[in-house]
Amino acid sequence: MHLSSRQDYVSISFAGQGSGSYNNSKQWRRQSCWRKWKQLSRLQRSLILFILVLLFICGIASYPSVTEHLRGKTPFISYESEPLVGCQNLLKAGIIECQLTCLYCHMLQRKLSNKRGPPVLQNRLQKKGNASETVVEDRAADSKKEAFISFVSFVLESSWLEAVQEAFRHAWKGYKEFAWGHDELRPISKSYSEWFGLGLTLIDALDTMWILDLKEEFEEAKSWVATELTFNKNVDVNLFESTIRILGGLLSTYHLTGDTLFLDKAKDIGSRLMPAFNTPSKIPYSDVNIGKGIAHPPRWTSDSTVAEVTSIQLEFRELSRLTQEPQYQAAVAEVMKQVHKLDGKLDGLVPMFINTNNGQFTHQGIYTLGARADSYYEYLLKQWIQGGKKENQLLEDYLQAIEGVKKNLLQKSSPNGLTFVGELSHGQFSPKMDHLVCFLPGTLALGAHNGLPADHMDLAKELMETCYQMYIQMETGLSPEIVHFNMHQGSTRDIDVKLADRHNLLRPETVESLFYLHRLTKDHKYQDWGWEILQNFEKYTKVSSGGYTSINNVRDPEYPSPRDKMESFFLGETLKYFYLLFSNNTNLISLDQYVFNTEAHPLPIWPSTA
Numbered sequence: 001m002h003l004s005s006r007q008d009y010v011s012i013s014f015a016g017q018g019s020g021s022y023n024n025s026k027q028w029r030r031q032s033c034w035r036k037w038k039q040l041s042r043l044q045r046s047l048i049l050f051i052l053v054l055l056f057i058c059g060i061a062s063y064p065s066v067t068e069h070l071r072g073k074t075p076f077i078s079y080e081s082e083p084l085v086g087c088q089n090l091l092k093a094g095i096i097e098c099q100l101t102c103l104y105c106h107m108l109q110r111k112l113s114n115k116r117g118p119p120v121l122q123n124r125l126q127k128k129g130n131a132s133e134t135v136v137e138d139r140a141a142d143s144k145k146e147a148f149i150s151f152v153s154f155v156l157e158s159s160w161l162e163a164v165q166e167a168f169r170h171a172w173k174g175y176k177e178f179a180w181g182h183d184e185l186r187p188i189s190k191s192y193s194e195w196f197g198l199g200l201t202l203i204d205a206l207d208t209m210w211i212l213d214l215k216e217e218f219e220e221a222k223s224w225v226a227t228e229l230t231f232n233k234n235v236d237v238n239l240f241e242s243t244i245r246i247l248g249g250l251l252s253t254y255h256l257t258g259d260t261l262f263l264d265k266a267k268d269i270g271s272r273l274m275p276a277f278n279t280p281s282k283i284p285y286s287d288v289n290i291g292k293g294i295a296h297p298p299r300w301t302s303d304s305t306v307a308e309v310t311s312i313q314l315e316f317r318e319l320s321r322l323t324q325e326p327q328y329q330a331a332v333a334e335v336m337k338q339v340h341k342l343d344g345k346l347d348g349l350v351p352m353f354i355n356t357n358n359g360q361f362t363h364q365g366i367y368t369l370g371a372r373a374d375s376y377y378e379y380l381l382k383q384w385i386q387g388g389k390k391e392n393q394l395l396e397d398y399l400q401a402i403e404g405v406k407k408n409l410l411q412k413s414s415p416n417g418l419t420f421v422g423e424l425s426h427g428q429f430s431p432k433m434d435h436l437v438c439f440l441p442g443t444l445a446l447g448a449h450n451g452l453p454a455d456h457m458d459l460a461k462e463l464m465e466t467c468y469q470m471y472i473q474m475e476t477g478l479s480p481e482i483v484h485f486n487m488h489q490g491s492t493r494d495i496d497v498k499l500a501d502r503h504n505l506l507r508p509e510t511v512e513s514l515f516y517l518h519r520l521t522k523d524h525k526y527q528d529w530g531w532e533i534l535q536n537f538e539k540y541t542k543v544s545s546g547g548y549t550s551i552n553n554v555r556d557p558e559y560p561s562p563r564d565k566m567e568s569f570f571l572g573e574t575l576k577y578f579y580l581l582f583s584n585n586t587n588l589i590s591l592d593q594y595v596f597n598t599e600a601h602p603l604p605i606w607p608s609t610a
């Protein structure tokens with residue numbers, strides 16, 4: 001039998017629970033054992049005792065190697081393996097406390113000898129007999145079950161967290177050897193690519209190393225920041241990308257470590273990005289030369305992307321709070337104020353482009369939660385949370401937009417009825433969904449956690465299932481960049497992928513949402529799903545000499561066709577969210593104290609006096 005989740009562990013182990021004659025049979029077994037023991041000759045008894053002592057000594061002698069294995073590189077319990085065997089191994093390793101050992105043996109024994117019908121029926125028969133005794137036994141069984149669940153969770157948690165640390169070390173090894181101080185690793189060609197020339201991967205990964213407790217790696221990266229990183233460079237950078245990855249990464253690392261090196265660097269890059277806001281409309285340009293202090297739009301247009309100009313607010317607001325210099329917050333607040341008032345929205349949904357000269361939406365009539373609009377919605381909610389839930393306009397825009405999603409973009413697929421978020425183009429619905437949209441389940445769950453309508457959580461759960469299906473329905477178990485859902489009666493599969501959309505860039509959104517869903521519902525199935533996805537990244541994107549690569553074809557497990565690039569967000573976001581997903585410690589970046597920017601950098605929720 002193949003078992004693939006913690007749920008299976010638990011249900012199998014408890015399958016035999018509920019028999020009414022447990023106490024009597026235990027007594028009977030004990031008495032008959034004692035009788036048999038007394039029937040043995042003195043020589044036989046001595047021999048048995050001698051063997052038991054020998055086994056005990058062997059057990060002690062093998063203890064260091066076993067514990068070493070438990071701490072070792074591969075998780076001790078193979079996720080794919082039969083869980084009962086896994087538990088037996090743990091028993092052999094002697095890491096279960098006495099009571100739990102007995103509990104497990106007891107359950108295993110009862111499972112094997114359970115030939116009297118399903119537990120529900122047994123419970124009913126038992127309840128007919130002696131009601132009060134049953135209540136006591138049920139409670140005892142419940143607490144044993146709880147103990148068992150928390151034990152299994154503990155073992156899985158340690159081995160899964162260690163697997164993420166190991167993945168990070170492997171990615172870091174490639175970056176360190178072939179791309180140190182450059183923007184991105186090209187793991188296949190053992191080289192690097194440059195985007196801004198600012199050590200993007202290193203900066204994006206700083207707080208991940210801190211959170212994953214990789215102190216050595218963190219220290220070497222920190223010393224690069226201290227000695228090598230300079231923003232006094234004649235380079236064009238994208239305002240949005242450098243804000244979320246560099247400014248966001250430096251600010252969060254400052255908060256986690258308290259080291260002012262990172263705050264100084266954050267102030268430096270923040271102030272160098274400000275020329276982007278010098279436009280006729282005050283809607284910022286997409287690009288800025290941080291050495292010359294000159295900003296400009298892309299060569300082919302004077303438009304900026306709506307998601308880009310509305311997803312830099314968390315970072316600039318925080319910079320103002322820390323420096324007590326209001327110009328950063330003022331600049332990004334002006335953008336929100338204008339977008340709030342603009343015509344051209346559909347039930348709170350925004351178009352994808354905005355003009356930097358006149359401040360109006362352009363290319364109107366297309367509405368998506370994917371590329372070019374996604375984080376607008378995310379930052380409405382997160383700014384409201386960051387500021388202590390006082391800025392009502394942000395909340396109203398967010399709530400209206402979610403209603404707009406439900407009314408215009410939400411549909412179900414055929415044949416299995418997966419809920420998905422499509423797109424609207426001039427009144428025409430398209431069942432196309434970007435992987436980027438998978439940030440939405442997490443954002444909805446975060447909103448519900450902060451007092452927004454409970455049906456947001458219901459929708460979050462449905463969309464989470466869809467995003468998971470986007471992975472497991474592919475031959476590699478990895479999601480493509482874009483999927484199309486079938487809506488016609490009689491379709492045989494829910495998800496189609498066009499040839500051009502089959503790539504996977506190691507993106508974080510699904511893992512991010514799994515983290516929120518697990519953290520906020522405590523349902524371990526989300527961890528199980530995440531573990532499955534991590535295994536698939538390991539299998540199809542890991543490069544043996546170091547690093548992980550994006551791939552071209554998630555539908556071809558024989559040749560997924562590596563793209564030779566490890567995006568900085570794989571370390572900044574994907575691995576960080578895996579770690580936070582697998583951790584059961586709700587205080588590890590508490591969602592009541594921090595809000596994550598769209599690049600997974602945690603920034604503090606402002607204290608109410610601020």
Ligand code: DMJ
Nearest residue numbers: 375507508509569598599
């Ligand atoms: C990241 O840079 C951010 O999460 C952004 O909001 C969307 N795209 C990438 C990751 O997919």
